[in-house]
Amino acid sequence: MNGQASGLDRLLNPIRRLGNAGLFLVTAFSRMRFSRLQLLETLRQVYFAGVRSLVIIVTGGFFVGLVLTLQTYDTLSRFGAADAVSTVLALSLFRELGPVLTTLLFAGRAGTSITAEIGLMRATEQLDAMDLMAIDPMERIVQPRLLAGVLAVPALVLVFNVCAILGGLVFAVFLMGADPIAFWGNMQATVELWRDFGHGMLKAVAFGFLASWLAVYYGWTARPTSEGVALATTQTVIATAITVLILDFVLSAFML
Amino acid sequence: MSESSPPIRLQNVTVRLGGRVILEDLSLDIPAGKVTAVMGPSGAGKTTVMRLVTGQLKPESGQVWLGEQRVDQMNGKALNRLRRGIGVLLQNGALFTDLTCFDNVALPLREHTGLPETLIRRLVLLKLQAVGLRGAADLYPRELSGGMNRRVAMARAMALDPGLMLYDEPFAGLDPISLGVSLRLIREITQALHTTSVVITHDVGEINKLADYCCIISDRRVVAEGPPSSLDQSDHPLVRQFLDGQPDGPVAFHYPAPTMNEDMLSVGERQ
Helix, strand or coil: CHHHHHHHHHHHHHHHHHHHHHHHHHHHHHCCCCCHHHHHHHHHHHHHHCHHHHHHHHHHHHHHHHHHHHHHHHHHHHCCCHHHHHHHHHHHHHHHHHHHHHHHHHHHHHHHHHHHHHHHHHHCCHHHHHHHCCCCHHHHHHHHHHHHHHHHHHHHHHHHHHHHHHHHHHHHHHHCCCCHHHHHHHHHHHCCHHHHHHHHHHHHHHHHHHHHHHHHHHHHCCCCCHHHHHHHHHHHHHHHHHHHHHHHHHHHHHHC | CCCCCCCEEEEEEEEEECCEEEEEEEEEEECCCCEEEEECCCCCCHHHHHHHHCCCCCCCEEEEEECCEEHHHCCHHHHHHHHCCEEEECCCCCCCCCCCHHHHHHHHHHHHCCCCHHHHHHHHHHHHHHCCCHHHCCCCHHHCCHHHHHHHHHHHHCCCCCCEEEEECCCCCCCHHHHHHHHHHHHHHHHHHCCEEEEECCCHHHHHHHCCEEEEEECCEEEEEECHHHHHCCCCHHHHHHHHCCCCCCCCCCCCCCCHHHHHHCHHHHC
16 A cells, blocks of 8 residues: 555656646746846856856867767768768757757756755755845745846857857868868858757757756755755756757757 | 834744644743843744744744734735844854855845945945954855854844844854854844844853843743743743753653663664
């Protein structure tokens, strides 16, 4: 009987968590306020979540571009279509790899940091102190971090894509001796601004929102112990990775 | 006494948390404009009393009054209005670690007053001067000792000149110098701002120097109250055990367990 109960519990737990996360989001939206102080705090969070993620995004982007071009150049050369390498690179990056990989890197770098910060604020009674000063922690802590993710991830996707294309350019043109005019010309001729680039940026906004929502939610609900905060940061990465991949499939299916 | 330093009244309050009764039919009157010490053994429900007064917790039954206002029936905006008139010092200070001491103290002023920044600067420096830490204004909490952190938190708690100051275990873990400084500050703040001060503590040795009025909570209710000198005369076994620091008495030293013999003989079974 107990085994059945715990099995059912295990089954219902993710659904319960999803419902709680939804309620948390509704509460956060209902308490949103836009003042000068809030705007300044949001910009500060964009700096912490976005600017401080640049190293991993630039490095990650460059090497993804490099290895993607290496693999596709080799394959396409077998069919005599090496000139199409820039098209494959750009389409893969703009449509899928840019938004998805950037969000996964963002979750690992900034998402975990947001979760740990909020979790520790709860453990050290900082959220209680705020509440007692009649300052709404939802408004002061959650809102700026939520908005920062929505603003930072699309910007980081742009940086990632630029670095990846540069990585591709370095491999194809400087190492393999491909024609630079063909490299840029083919890319410009085949990539559509809205259908390829625009849809990718829409995904970036959706993923940024999802990643920051999960990061603040897991931080907010973390048990106020060192073990609880550690568990919450792990959950943030796992939940973001799984939901981003699922959402990517759903959005891709609708956008094609 | 004026409404700015309100008396606190808890009437027949019962609080249950997670199925466990924390306070049962507790009644307590805290006088206005004085320092009241709320004492009792760990886990007796002292902090619960504080959470009732700030509206963080609602009682299962009973009433909580702050001056003329019924706290247990307040919600949302009314509670926020109430809390602007209450300064709370939490046990570890709870300073915001990403802000300097100056910004910590300035936060409630910036959020609630709309004063120009030049005036806020002067007010913050005055508050920090009062706790002896004007020179630490630009430091972060991590650069200060635990005692200093609590003094900055004290400056932040009195930033809006509240009528009621609540201190949760302000002396826990302090060295004798910091303890003496904190004690003097609590008395000075109460006199200078004409506030009602409630100090939650189990520091029996400092009570005579600190409090005008005391109450001891144990076994889910108030077991003694009055001026500190009157508590020394009490014959109540709980009061005696608490004041004399006896390991055994109504409050057991040992956590409930089977007998030693049973436990020793069943070592194998436990594994």
